[in-house]
Amino acid sequence: xxxxxxxxxxxxxxxxxxxxxxxxxxxxxxxxxxxxxxxxxxxxxxxxxxxxxxxxxxxxxxxxxxxxxxxxxxxxxxxxxxxxxxxxxxxxxxxxxxxxxxxxxx
Amino acid sequence: xxxxxxxxxxxxxxxxxxxxxxxxxxxxxxxxxxxxxxxxxxxxxxxxxxxxxxxxxxxxxxxxxxxxxxxxxxxxxxxxxxxxxxxxxxxxxxxxxxxxxxxxxxxxxxxxxxxxxxxxxxxxxxxxxxxxxxxxxxxxxxxxxxxxxxxxxxxxxxxxxxxxxxxxxxxxxxxxxxxxxxxxxxxxxxxxxxxxxxxxxxxxxxxxxxxxxxxxxxxxxxxxxxxxxxxxxxxxxxxxxxxxxxxxxxxxxxxxxxxxxxxxxxxxxxxxx
Numbered sequence: 001x002x003x004x005x006x007x008x009x010x011x012x013x014x015x016x017x018x019x020x021x022x023x024x025x026x027x028x029x030x031x032x033x034x035x036x037x038x039x040x041x042x043x044x045x046x047x048x049x050x051x052x053x054x055x056x057x058x059x060x061x062x063x064x065x066x067x068x069x070x071x072x073x074x075x076x077x078x079x080x081x082x083x084x085x086x087x088x089x090x091x092x093x094x095x096x097x098x099x100x101x102x103x104x105x106x
Numbered sequence: 107x108x109x110x111x112x113x114x115x116x117x118x119x120x121x122x123x124x125x126x127x128x129x130x131x132x133x134x135x136x137x138x139x140x141x142x143x144x145x146x147x148x149x150x151x152x153x154x155x156x157x158x159x160x161x162x163x164x165x166x167x168x169x170x171x172x173x174x175x176x177x178x179x180x181x182x183x184x185x186x187x188x189x190x191x192x193x194x195x196x197x198x199x200x201x202x203x204x205x206x207x208x209x210x211x212x213x214x215x216x217x218x219x220x221x222x223x224x225x226x227x228x229x230x231x232x233x234x235x236x237x238x239x240x241x242x243x244x245x246x247x248x249x250x251x252x253x254x255x256x257x258x259x260x261x262x263x264x265x266x267x268x269x270x271x272x273x274x275x276x277x278x279x280x281x282x283x284x285x286x287x288x289x290x291x292x293x294x295x296x297x298x299x300x301x302x303x304x305x306x307x308x309x310x311x312x313x314x315x316x317x318x319x320x321x322x323x324x325x326x327x328x329x330x331x332x333x334x335x336x337x338x339x340x341x342x343x344x345x346x347x348x349x350x351x352x353x354x355x356x357x358x359x360x361x362x363x364x365x366x367x368x369x370x371x372x373x374x375x376x377x378x379x
Contacts, residue, residue: 014297019261020304027268027308069310070272 028065032073039065047079054081116225117150120232120352121250123274124257125266127237130287131256133323134345135234136164137334138254141349143198144334147229150189152220153203154246155236156211162202166330167192176204179216185223194335209241214248221249230352239273247274253282254314259289259300268309283314285348290319291362302362315348317341318362 029036043063050056057080067073122135132155139151153161156176162168170190173183178201185201192198201220204211221231235246247253253274257267267284274280286302293299300308302316320341326333334349336342340360347357 016294016297016299016301016304019300020308023261023264023300023308026265030265030268031272070275 028067028073031067031070032065046077050079050081051085053085054079055083055085056081117148117221117228117231119221119225119249119251120230121235121246121253121279122232123235123243123246123253123255123270124237124263125239125255125270126257126263129256129258129263130317130323131237132160132164132234133327133332134254134256134285134287134317135232136161136332137342137345138349138352139165139198139200139232140192140195140332140334141346142230142232142352143192143195144346145349145353147353148197148227149195149230149232150199150201150224150228151232151234152201152217153234154212154217154242155234156203156242157205157208158236159203159205161234162190162200163330164327165192165200165332167200167202168330171202174202174204175220176207176211178220179212185220209236209245212245214245217245218249239269243270243273247277247279250279253279254285255282255311256285256287257305257309258287259294259302259305261300264300264305264308271309271311281311284309284311285315285317286313287317288319289316289362294362313359314351315344316359316362317344317348318360 025036029039034042046063047056047058047061060080061078063075063077063079065073066076120138122131122138124131132153135151139149143149151161151165152175153159154175155161159174162171167190173188175188177183178185178188188201189199190202192200217233221233224231231249233246233250236242255267255270255274257263271280271282274282284305286305289302290299294301302313306313318340320333320339322336322339323333323341326336326339326342333339333342334345337346344360347360350357
């Protein structure tokens, strides 16, 4: 019985499954015209902004592109953090536009 | 479903495209033309691959060409003069591509003019699009009421199909339906080839046909007698099914992937379920 199962029951372990995964990845980027390297760059920038305010657990960060269909994509981010960044006020000083209300009220 | 009726009245214009070359676009066009004609439809097939004429030789009509599509567009011949009647079907005609010119000899507007002239005398007009995403593809896309996308269960063909689908949707001709050509049942069963379900998952496009790899297709090309005339072949049968689906019939798919049908049932049998 188990021999039969191992002969016929084994599916989707071969290169077909690899092809499917690789295609999914490449098409996600083809469709939004954003190559993987640019995506990584964007993720790094997003995280750098968050890290100014929060102590981010970098090892557990997950930022992924999800696609329901050709027209709808979304960026799903899970960014675990352990608390407020102690040097928050110092970071503020490096962002002059954000530190005053002049930019918001012309 | 848009399978019934044609907005403009008369023929429905169906463009067969693929993005990547060599996936069986011309073979599919020829066989769908044959199948639709054998089901009693009046069919015109147009080879839009200017400069790389091939539909004529696949259909076995290469010796009868006097005028071609560019002759019509440039006014050297009437449309009727360029239409070649098929040997077996009185209501199946080919309009061949020019062999010596390039894609720029025909414009999208020319294609619309030609198809409009044909519409009232036919039920279906099939256009064999050239590979690529440039002018030739634009020509073939312009007059389309519907687009069929031919692909192989193989990474580069599927990627290019996805690109084409994007362009078809941008031109508001979408979403189009998919023909998966040259599926190798034994490889799918071993997990060494993308299955039709995989291709569906990846492209998210309705599948109108799955054509199994079949040696009869090569013999058919060799002899100029399209495989759709050979109902003993799996591929011929599969093309005929596609034609019936184009006509709006609900035809069940042949069990080609191996996975869902008989093998799973055998497994259940062995499992005692």
